[in-house]
Amino acid sequence: MxxxxxxxxxxxxxxxxxxxxxxxxxxxxxxxxxxxxxxxxxxxxxxxxxxxxxxxxxxxxxxxxxxxxxxxxxxxxxxxxxxxxxxxxxxxxxxxxxxxxxxxxxxxxxxxxxxxxxxxxxxxxxxxxxxxxxxxxxxxxDVEGGVKEGEADEPTDAEDADASQLAAEGIEIEIEDADGQMAKMRIGGQQP
The missing domain is CATH 1.25.40.20 (Ankyrin repeat-containing domain)
Structure with missing residues (x-):
């Protein structure tokens, strides 16, 4: 039914x-x-x-x-x-x-x-x-300098240092906002 x-x-x-x-x-x-x-x-x-x-x-x-x-x-x-x-x-x-x-x-x-x-x-x-x-x-x-799938099995000391710096500072990216304008956004780290 x-x-x-x-x-x-x-x-x-x-x-x-x-x-x-x-x-x-x-x-x-x-x-x-x-x-x-x-x-x-x-x-x-x-x-x-x-x-x-x-x-x-x-x-x-x-x-x-x-x-x-x-x-x-x-x-x-x-x-x-x-x-x-x-x-x-x-x-x-x-x-x-x-x-x-x-x-x-x-x-x-x-x-x-x-x-x-x-x-x-x-x-x-x-x-x-x-x-x-x-x-x-x-x-x-795809973050510039980031490891893509299938690359690098073991991080080097330099990569470990870069990762630590990214964790502390975060990553700032630009995305298109709702009005079609570019907006900056920080992922991780301390917010400004």
Whole structure:
């Protein structure tokens, strides 16, 4: 039996407002496939709703049972659940989405919405420095002079000294901000 329109709307509201018992009841009654297929008129899925509102407990319940493709599902504004979590400064949710085994992983950070903004840009636009810094740290950056995968088995004394200096001073990188301007960010070390 398929859920009615009203039952689907109630499921999305349960995700939005953090009612884990109602979410479980929907999944028990209609199945995982129905839960994964529900979306509103703007294309928002259950993950959009719960990620935008920071409901990590519901995310922990649904992530292992929903198709991993829902992690990168776009709504009508082409925003993913990670865009919503970053825009609303929900660190626990952001980490769970990016680090979920079997999901898209760090590739989620590069997805741009219709406004041309990535989840990182949404975090910056919201003024959420902690989240923006975490997302930058998760990205695969090629730091000049850094060791790439498959290079150098044992660090030399000079490399150890360089690593110690980097740990103390950090790395300053430039990234494109939400407005298309270049912004500087320091990873690690003492903040200026």
């Amino acid at each position: 398929a859920p009615s329109t009203d039952e689907q709307e109630e499921f999305l509201l349960s995700c939005r407002y953090g009612d884990l018992d109602d979410v479980k009841q929907f999944v028990d009654q209609f199945g995982v496939a129905a839960a994964g297929a529900v979306h509103d008129d703007n294309g928002n899925t259950a993950l959009h709703m719960l990620c935008g509102n920071g409901h990590a407990d519901i995310l922990d319940y649904l992530l292992p049972i929903l198709p991993p493709a829902l992690l990168s599902a776009k709504n009508s504004a082409e925003s993913t659940p990670l865009h919503w979590a970053a825009l609303n400064s929900h660190m626990d949710v952001v980490k769970r989405l990016v680090e979920f085994p079997g999901g898209p992983g760090i590739d989620l950070i590069d997805i741009k919405n219709a406004a041309g903004r990535s989840p990182l840009a949404e975090a910056e636009l919201a003024g959420w420095d902690e989240g923006a810094q975490w997302l930058v740290q998760m990205m695969k950056l």
